[in-house]
Amino acid sequence: MKRRFSLHHFSLQQRLPLLICILLLSVIFLFSLTAYVAVRKSATTIGKDRLRSLSDQLSSMLSQSASSQVLSARVTAENKELKAFLVGEKNAADTSAVMNSLRAARVDSTYAEINLVDKNGNILLRSGSASVSKQATIDTLVKLALGKDSVRIGKLRLANDTMFYPIISLVRDNAHLLGFVIRWRVLKSTPQANQQLSMLLGTNAAIYIGNDDGSLWTDMIKPVKSLPVDTLSKHEFFDYTNHARQPVIAAVRAIPATRWLVLVELSEESMMAAAAIFFKWVIVIGIVFTIVGIVTTWILSRNITRPLEELTAAATAIAGGDYSQHVPLDRKDEIGKLARAFNAMSVRVVNSQKDLEGKVQERTERLEDLNKELEAFSYSVSHDLRAPLRAIGGYAVILKEDYIDVLDKEGNRIIDRIIANGKRMGMLIDDLLQFSRLGRKELSQQSINMRQLVEPVVNELLHDIKGKKPKIEVLNIPDTHGDATLLRQVWENLISNAIKYSSKKDDAVITIGGNTLGDDVSYFVRDNGVGFDMKYYYKLFGVFQRLHSQESFEGTGIGLALAKRIIDKHNGKLHAEAVQGEGATFSFTLPKYN
Amino acid sequence: MDLNDVEILLVEDSPEDAEMTIRTLRKKNLANKLVHVEDGAAALDFLFNRGEYAGRTGHGRPKLILLDIKMPKIDGIEVLRQVKANEATKMIPVVMMTSSNEDKDIVASYQFGVNSYVVKPVNFDDFSKAIGELGLYWLITNRGID
Numbered sequence: 001m002k003r004r005f006s007l008h009h010f011s012l013q014q015r016l017p018l019l020i021c022i023l024l025l026s027v028i029f030l031f032s033l034t035a036y037v038a039v040r041k042s043a044t045t046i047g048k049d050r051l052r053s054l055s056d057q058l059s060s061m062l063s064q065s066a067s068s069q070v071l072s073a074r075v076t077a078e079n080k081e082l083k084a085f086l087v088g089e090k091n092a093a094d095t096s097a098v099m100n101s102l103r104a105a106r107v108d109s110t111y112a113e114i115n116l117v118d119k120n121g122n123i124l125l126r127s128g129s130a131s132v133s134k135q136a137t138i139d140t141l142v143k144l145a146l147g148k149d150s151v152r153i154g155k156l157r158l159a160n161d162t163m164f165y166p167i168i169s170l171v172r173d174n175a176h177l178l179g180f181v182i183r184w185r186v187l188k189s190t191p192q193a194n195q196q197l198s199m200l201l202g203t204n205a206a207i208y209i210g211n212d213d214g215s216l217w218t219d220m221i222k223p224v225k226s227l228p229v230d231t232l233s234k235h236e237f238f239d240y241t242n243h244a245r246q247p248v249i250a251a252v253r254a255i256p257a258t259r260w261l262v263l264v265e266l267s268e269e270s271m272m273a274a275a276a277i278f279f280k281w282v283i284v285i286g287i288v289f290t291i292v293g294i295v296t297t298w299i300l301s302r303n304i305t306r307p308l309e310e311l312t313a314a315a316t317a318i319a320g321g322d323y324s325q326h327v328p329l330d331r332k333d334e335i336g337k338l339a340r341a342f343n344a345m346s347v348r349v350v351n352s353q354k355d356l357e358g359k360v361q362e363r364t365e366r367l368e369d370l371n372k373e374l375e376a377f378s379y380s381v382s383h384d385l386r387a388p389l390r391a392i393g394g395y396a397v398i399l400k401e402d403y404i405d406v407l408d409k410e411g412n413r414i415i416d417r418i419i420a421n422g423k424r425m426g427m428l429i430d431d432l433l434q435f436s437r438l439g440r441k442e443l444s445q446q447s448i449n450m451r452q453l454v455e456p457v458v459n460e461l462l463h464d465i466k467g468k469k470p471k472i473e474v475l476n477i478p479d480t481h482g483d484a485t486l487l488r489q490v491w492e493n494l495i496s497n498a499i500k501y502s503s504k505k506d507d508a509v510i511t512i513g514g515n516t517l518g519d520d521v522s523y524f525v526r527d528n529g530v531g532f533d534m535k536y537y538y539k540l541f542g543v544f545q546r547l548h549s550q551e552s553f554e555g556t557g558i559g560l561a562l563a564k565r566i567i568d569k570h571n572g573k574l575h576a577e578a579v580q581g582e583g584a585t586f587s588f589t590l591p592k593y594n
Numbered sequence: 595m596d597l598n599d600v601e602i603l604l605v606e607d608s609p610e611d612a613e614m615t616i617r618t619l620r621k622k623n624l625a626n627k628l629v630h631v632e633d634g635a636a637a638l639d640f641l642f643n644r645g646e647y648a649g650r651t652g653h654g655r656p657k658l659i660l661l662d663i664k665m666p667k668i669d670g671i672e673v674l675r676q677v678k679a680n681e682a683t684k685m686i687p688v689v690m691m692t693s694s695n696e697d698k699d700i701v702a703s704y705q706f707g708v709n710s711y712v713v714k715p716v717n718f719d720d721f722s723k724a725i726g727e728l729g730l731y732w733l734i735t736n737r738g739i740d
Binding site: 395423426 | 617694716717718719
């Protein structure tokens with residue numbers, strides 16, 4: 001069977017800390033989550049601000065550098081010899097002078113090549129070698145440069161692992177386009193310069209420069225794989241995973257006067273470092289809080305449940321009959337109140353128990369006294385009645401004997417009635433005496449072989465019958481414990497009753513038997529005699545109560561009362577069932593052991 | 595009647611019981627030498643020749659004492675005790691003739707050496723039968739000391 005989780009499975013002692021633990025954990029969890037989210041948000045904001053300002057700074061820095069290059073390019077484009085060369089005849093002397101000025105414009109090794117191009121895009125002169133100055137490239141550049149600013153920095157191009165970028169300046173004579181000067185410069189930053197830059201940026205930041213169409217990206221030392229940034233989108237920030245597989249946030253800026261973009265990358269981890277530290281601390285503090293909370297509530301609940309346990313133990317002891325319980329709890333709180341009430345109650349219980357015991361004792365003694373008095377009274381009454389009764393009977397006999405000649409027939413009849421009633425009263429008194437003596441008699445306990453007890457009774461009673469004898473069957477009779485003399489009396493009364501009340505039947509049958517029922521043994525005497533009306537059952541076992549007239553069946557009516565009293569004394573039960581005219585069954589049960 | 599030649603001493607406070615007892619014994623011809631006293635004190639006076647019976651000589655002690663228990667002055671048990679405690683009288687058979695069926699009386703009687711204990715039947719027929727048998731037994735059937 002599934003056991004559903006429920007707080008009721010836990011003791012009070014466990015329940016309180018558990019509840020506090022759950023409460024603390026949920027509060028700490030909610031608080032941490034909210035705080036963490038807020039801290040993260042603010043960290044992101046701070047990070048993005050930093051990115052924005054960094055990228056702005058870089059963009060303007062690079063833009064300045066571009067401007068200075070543009071400026072120097074414009075100076076070259078204003079060269080008169082160069083203009084003259086583009087306009088006039090191209091002789092050898094001019095060519096060499098122009099070449100010289102072109103060479104002079106290549107101030108350092110980063111200026112890999114300078115091309116002089118006519119307005120149709122044909123390369124006229126070439127100084128240096130950058131291996132990117134293909135005619136097709138030049139054509140594209142020229143086409144783009146037409147109608148734009150006089151000087152322009154073009155897209156980065158890769159050739160033989162070297163990155164070049166063109167600085168295109170238009171050569172004009174007044175407003176008239178003569179041609180172009182295209183400088184090819186190598187993009188190469190030194191590791192020192194990069195280090196300085198990263199110091200400026202701070203750790204975990206990276207800078208990339210790329211073309212505005214996203215065609216080439218570089219970390220300014222070497223080309224890098226293309227970055228997952230949509231250069232055409234208006235978004236300011238981009239989230240992606242960088243080459244080192246770290247989640248990053250990047251800001252992209254166009255560099256004015258160029259076709260370049262600058263991208264600053266900041267790892268999310270570094271941005272969230274503060275949030276992560278905060279989170280760690282929150283967890284640590286949360287755990288500490290939870291532990292402190294659990295320990296405190298454990299102690300608290302122990303403080304409550306321990307006295308409760310003491311009270312429970314005391315109450316259990318009282319329930320078990322030990323009334324000397326006192327719970328020593330000197331507290332001012334509710335538990336103290338409970339303990340005081342409990343102690344007061346236990347004192348009262350003890351007192352009322354004593355009172356009760358005393359009263360029971362007193363009443364029992366009184367009852368016993370009364371009972372003794374009653375027994376003594378009934379005994380002495382029946383005893384004291386004997387002497388005068390004997391005298392009445394005796395003198396009647398004497399009268400009859402001595403004055404038989406004097407008395408007439410009626411006188412004799414009256415004397416006979418006196419004698420007969422005297423006899424009957426004598427019998428009643430003897431029965432009453434026997435009955436009252438039984439009340440005072442101590443019961444003896446011995447094991448009894450019932451068959452040996454019953455069979456002699458049956459034989460004696462059969463022997464005493466003068467007329468037709470009934471058929472008496474003795475079936476199985478279990479043994480028992482009890483007072484043999486008294487139980488013999490019971491059998492005698494029941495069997496003699498059965499004989500008496502079936503004496504008028506032609507085929508009188510009396511059955512005697514018994515069986516064992518658990519801890520009881522039961523016996524019965526059944527006859528097919530006249531029976532009795534169950535309506536008068538309540539009178540059956542009363543002293544001197546008779547359900548038949550003296551004329552039809554003789555008797556004083558003491559037999560069943562006596563039998564019942566004996567069975568009662570054995571803690572047994574005597575009962576009867578009968579159908580008028582068909583017979584009666586008297587049965588009694590006795591406990592196997594008294 | 596010669597008080598020095600008594601066969602039965604009947605100690606009985608009930609005149610009716612006494613009369614019926616005497617009548618029964620007389621019918622058996624056993625009551626010729628019977629003395630009836632009505633209480634224990636008189637019985638002891640008679641047996642020990644004191645008071646009213648001071649002139650009696652000790653030789654004529656009865657062959658049988660029929661003793662009731664419940665009597666005024668000194669009761670039957672006390673009479674029995676004194677009779678059985680005295681060398682001169684302790685050989686006399688004493689029969690308790692009483693209405694008492696109480697165990698304590700029976701036990702006390704036997705403890706003091708009663709020779710027989712008879713509960714008087716309430717029925718007169720049974721009563722006279724018992725008295726008759728008892729008189730015959732103790733005076734005729736039983737062999738006592740002369």
